[in-house]
Amino acid sequence: MLPLAENVSTPPIHKIVDRYLVYVHVPSAPWDFVVEDDDDSRTPDFDKYDVQQPHLGTDGFSATIKQIFALVAGDESDGYGVLRPTDYAQRKTLKLLSRAQKAFADDVENRQLGLSFPKGFVATDSEGGIRIEWLNGDKTIRLVVPASENGQSYIYFEDDSEYGTSDRVNGSVLAHFLRLVR
Amino acid sequence: MHRQTLDCQDIVLRAVLRSAYIDRENNRVRSDAFMLRPLPKDEDGLSVSFDCEPAQSASQFKKCYGVASLHVGRIRDLGLDVVPDDVTHANVTGLLRSDDNPAEAEHFASQLAKQARLVWQP
Numbered sequence: 001m002l003p004l005a006e007n008v009s010t011p012p013i014h015k016i017v018d019r020y021l022v023y024v025h026v027p028s029a030p031w032d033f034v035v036e037d038d039d040d041s042r043t044p045d046f047d048k049y050d051v052q053q054p055h056l057g058t059d060g061f062s063a064t065i066k067q068i069f070a071l072v073a074g075d076e077s078d079g080y081g082v083l084r085p086t087d088y089a090q091r092k093t094l095k096l097l098s099r100a101q102k103a104f105a106d107d108v109e110n111r112q113l114g115l116s117f118p119k120g121f122v123a124t125d126s127e128g129g130i131r132i133e134w135l136n137g138d139k140t141i142r143l144v145v146p147a148s149e150n151g152q153s154y155i156y157f158e159d160d161s162e163y164g165t166s167d168r169v170n171g172s173v174l175a176h177f178l179r180l181v182r
Numbered sequence: 183m184h185r186q187t188l189d190c191q192d193i194v195l196r197a198v199l200r201s202a203y204i205d206r207e208n209n210r211v212r213s214d215a216f217m218l219r220p221l222p223k224d225e226d227g228l229s230v231s232f233d234c235e236p237a238q239s240a241s242q243f244k245k246c247y248g249v250a251s252l253h254v255g256r257i258r259d260l261g262l263d264v265v266p267d268d269v270t271h272a273n274v275t276g277l278l279r280s281d282d283n284p285a286e287a288e289h290f291a292s293q294l295a296k297q298a299r300l301v302w303q304p
Contacts (some may be wrong), residue, residue: 039279049284078199078200078245079199079243079244080199080200081219081223082218083200097242121202121205121212122202123200123202123203123214124200124202125214125217125219126219126220126223127219127220131214133212133213140213140292142213142288144280144284144288149273151281152281152284154280154284156284156288158288158289158292163285163288163289163292164285165284165285165288176301182202
């Protein structure tokens with residue numbers, strides 16, 4: 001086991017790192033944050049996941065991740081409902097974002113155009129599911145991950161002429177949609 | 183005795199009960215604030231108030247991060263309605279839940295968010 005990254009700087013992130021025993025490996029890319037497990041049905045247990053988190057900086061991907069960590073470190077509930085993301089929602093969202101970030105970064109056209117992963121705005125629904133919204137002008141993309149495996153994840157897209165959802169949700173699909181808001 | 187109907191020129195107020203539901207960079211309310219919660223919550227629709235000041239609307243809640251105003255007529259333009267059930271309380275009806283129809287639920291929430299004007303913050 002390698003030591004934790006030294007420049008994990010903000011208190012909420014420290015808290016998460018401690019809570020979930022995140023082990024950091026030598027990063028293969030500046031923004032690897034990989035949850036190595038495809039089985040969403042397992043009981044949430046972050047000790048079982050291998051998470052690469054070299055550091056979080058100021059780019060769009062890390063700014064999005066930081067908001068999830070802040071919610072995880074915050075109050076469990078409020079007058080509206082469950083405020084803290086459920087373990088299922090955390091795990092699934094981190095996995096999707098990680099894979100979307102990799103797909104986004106690996107895309108030749110994105111690289112040629114110098115496009116970086118866009119910053120999303122994170123909130124929870126009243127059950128502890130995670131909602132992330134990306135906006136650019138009249139274009140909107142939302143990733144919605146339910147509180148439990150009983151719900152349905154989807155990606156919502158909207159511009160000035162059409163809207164709809166995709167229930168095919170994986171990193172590549174999310175990366176494809178996110179190009180629309182760059 | 184409360185009003186049975188609201189006029190199109192009436193304004194209703196939506197209390198925003200989560201900090202993350204306000205986009206402070208752009209001083210607007212996010213669509214999240216206009217999504218119906220799973221049943222039995224929001225059973226009668228999306229809760230709004232009327233015939234009161236924004237601060238009064240906010241004071242009904244232990245913690246309120248903002249109050250947004252919407253025109254009843256513009257809500258009706260979306261095919262929705264606003265139905266009073268108390269002296270200063272009404273419900274926006276016709277919205278769908280994301281469990282039933284996520285595309286329409288999200289679209290209505292987007293449209294309401296675009297119409298909403300943030301008129302009070304603590």
